[in-house]
Structures are given as structure tokens and as C-alpha cells.
Amino acid sequence: MSSQKTAIVTGASGLLGRAVYKEFEKSYKVVGTGLTRAQPPLVKLDLLDHEAVASLIEQEQPSVVIHCAAERRPDVSEKQQEYTEKLNVKATRKLAEAAAKSASKPLVIYISTDYVFDGQNAPYEVDDKTNPTNWYGHTKLNGELAILESPNTIALRIPVLYGAGENSESSINTLVDAVWNKAGKKDVQMDHWAARFPTNVEDVAHVLKDLAQKYSxxxxxxDQPRVFQFSADQKYTKYEICQIFGDILGLPIDHLIAQDTVEQTPGVIRPRDCKLSTKTLQDAGISVDHVDFKQWWQRRLTANK
Structure with missing residues (x-):
């Protein structure tokens, strides 16, 4: 067991981080970090404490670091811009710099987003022009640039995620609550303008492990690509997802009002269609298979009835 490789997973208490931890645990000794929700065996780590980050990397000598931790909520990012910049950009740069100084020379994989694009020219290849439309996308793009300044680093762009967990952890999962409507709300605005490509966290975890093993x-x-993209290819608006959930649960959604123009959509403006091409992954021989969205939710929601 002493020869087993070590993987560090930041944000391991989150929706994606938990799936990554579980997947890597099959082949690696995994050190997962978290902050507010970090319970053993996770290590409590403030990523803004750069000395603590460097100390952990020096202690563990990982072969790979999967950097899942981020401020991922566009509306929160807009309101807390300074904090979001520190976590998504500065902490990312310091993490990569610390890894570069480590004797183990780990591969650092940074989780980025489809929101680095403006949604006007989908589908997007990895080298297409970036142009984020909100602060979240801006900081994630700058995080990409920051991490790629250091050697042995790559970025994986992904779209909105869903998976097993609390509904509040995902803007897709939370639509289940909107459909249940236990509060009895009426005339709830629901985005029917922006296209989304919801992707399961377990599929992302598989891709990350494949990348880690290919570039070990x-x-x-x-002379390998530094930026990759992964996405499911099933396209829905939030309103259409609510229709799917309503059909599965046998619930009406007449309390939801489809908002089909950008002016009507609530909150921070999201890009309209950021479909990500997965060509770079495929060219590298990495599977881009993914679960079927409707089937996954059919199993989950009927199991919970």
C-alpha cells in the first residue's frame, strides 16, 4: 500500500467533490479537503490560507490534485466579487504554484466552466474566443489563466451539474423543489430562454480519473493540450427540466411561468447556449459517455417516492 499514489481533492464535501473522491478512492489514497462542511475523513483546509495549502501538498506529495473548490453560484459571485476573485483566481494560482514546487510534480486539474463563453456561437471548441457575460465566468476564466501559468496543469470546462445530494447543492436538483412547490407559490418565473446541458457528477469524475491516469x-x-471540455449532449431549458420532473412525479407545473426572453429571466444574466465540444477529450482517447438525463432522474425520483 505504501506505493499507492495519492490524490488531493479540494472541495471534497461538495456535490462534484464527493463524486470525485469516491471515484479516485478506487485507485488512489485520497486526501479530500473542505471547509464549512469538512467532517472526517476530510481535512479542514482554508484555500485562502496559502501556507496551509502548500504545507498539505508538501506533506502528502500527491501525484494529482483535483481542484473542485470554487464559488460556483453566479448570483452570489456577483454580490461578493472580491471574495469570489480571491477563491476562484488567487487561491487557484497559489495552489498551482505550491504544486509546482513539490518534489512529486503532481498533475493539477482545475475545474472550469462553460460560462467562460458568451453563448452566441455554440458549439464551442477549447480554443474558441472566450467572453464571459458575468462575474462568475470572468473569475473562472481568470482562474484558468492563473493555473496554466504553472507547469503540469490542465483545465477541464464543464456545464451545470447534477447528482445525488441535497437539492440545494445544484441549480438542476433544486428544480425538483420548484416542481413540488410545497410552499404553494403561484406565478413563479422559470427560465425558458437559456439552453443548459446538465451533466452528472459521476460522469465528470470518470473523465477526471481518465485524465489523471493518461497524464500521470x-x-x-x-506537448499535450492544456484545456479540455466535457458535457452531456442533452439540451434543456430550466422550464423543460421542470416539465420532465413534473411528468415523473405526476405533478402539475401550472404555477410555473415560462420566461422565454433574456429580459424576463431572473437573476444574473446567463449566456444563452454554451454547448461544449468534447473533441479534445475524444482525440486524447478519453470516453465522453454519459448517463441519460431522464432515465437517471426517473430512477432517483421514483426511488424517493
Missing amino acids: TEESRK
Whole structure:
């Protein structure tokens, strides 16, 4: 067991981080970090404490670091811009710098977003022009640029996620609550303008492990792409997702009002269609298979009835 490789997963208490921890645990000794929700075996780590981050990397000598932790909520990011910049950009840069100084020379994989694009020219290849429309996308793009300044780093762009967990952890999962409507709300605005490509966290975890294993050595990383993209290919608006959930649960959604123009959509403006091409992953021989959205939710929601 002493020869087993170590993986550090930041944000391991979150929706994506938990799936990544579970997947990597099959092949690695995994050190998961968290902050407010960090319970053993997770290590409590403030990513803004750069000395603590460097100390953990030096202590563990990982072969790979999966950087899931981020402020991922566009509306919160807009209101807390300074904090979001520190977490999504500065902490990312310091993490990559600390990893570069480590004797183990780990591969650092940064989780980025489809929101680095403006949604006007989908589908997007990895080298297409970036143009984020909100602060969240802006900081995640700057996080990409920050991490790629250091060697042995790559970025994986992904769209909105869903998976097993509390509904509040995902803007897709939370639509289940909107359909149940236990509070009896009426005339609730629901976005029917922006296209989304909801992607399961377990599928993302598989891709991350495949990347970690393919680029496990410094030699294998030479002259290879630095940015990859993964996405499911099933396209829905939030309103259409609510229709799917309503059909599965046998619930009406007449309390939801479809908002089909950008002016009507509540909250921070999201790009209209950021469909990500997965060509770079496929060219690298990495599977881009994904679960069927409707089937996954059919199983989950009927199991919980």
C-alpha cells in the first residue's frame, strides 16, 4: 500500500467533490479537503490560507490534485466579487504554484466552466474566443489563466451539474423543489430562454480519473493540450427540466411561468447556449459517455417516492 499514489481533492464535501473522491478512492489514497462542511475523513483546509495549502501538498506529495473548490453560484459571485476573485483566481494560482514546487510534480486539474463563453456561437471548441457575460465566468476564466501559468496543469470546462445530494447543492436538483412547490407559490418565473446541458457528477469524475491516469507523468504531459471540455449532449431549458420532473412525479407545473426572453429571466444574466465540444477529450482517447438525463432522474425520483 505504501506505493499507492495519492490524490488531493479540494472541495471534497461538495456535490462534484464527493463524486470525485469516491471515484479516485478506487485507485488512489485520497486526501479530500473542505471547509464549512469538512467532517472526517476530510481535512479542514482554508484555500485562502496559502501556507496551509502548500504545507498539505508538501506533506502528502500527491501525484494529482483535483481542484473542485470554487464559488460556483453566479448570483452570489456577483454580490461578493472580491471574495469570489480571491477563491476562484488567487487561491487557484497559489495552489498551482505550491504544486509546482513539490518534489512529486503532481498533475493539477482545475475545474472550469462553460460560462467562460458568451453563448452566441455554440458549439464551442477549447480554443474558441472566450467572453464571459458575468462575474462568475470572468473569475473562472481568470482562474484558468492563473493555473496554466504553472507547469503540469490542465483545465477541464464543464456545464451545470447534477447528482445525488441535497437539492440545494445544484441549480438542476433544486428544480425538483420548484416542481413540488410545497410552499404553494403561484406565478413563479422559470427560465425558458437559456439552453443548459446538465451533466452528472459521476460522469465528470470518470473523465477526471481518465485524465489523471493518461497524464500521470511529466513525460506524458509534454506537448499535450492544456484545456479540455466535457458535457452531456442533452439540451434543456430550466422550464423543460421542470416539465420532465413534473411528468415523473405526476405533478402539475401550472404555477410555473415560462420566461422565454433574456429580459424576463431572473437573476444574473446567463449566456444563452454554451454547448461544449468534447473533441479534445475524444482525440486524447478519453470516453465522453454519459448517463441519460431522464432515465437517471426517473430512477432517483421514483426511488424517493
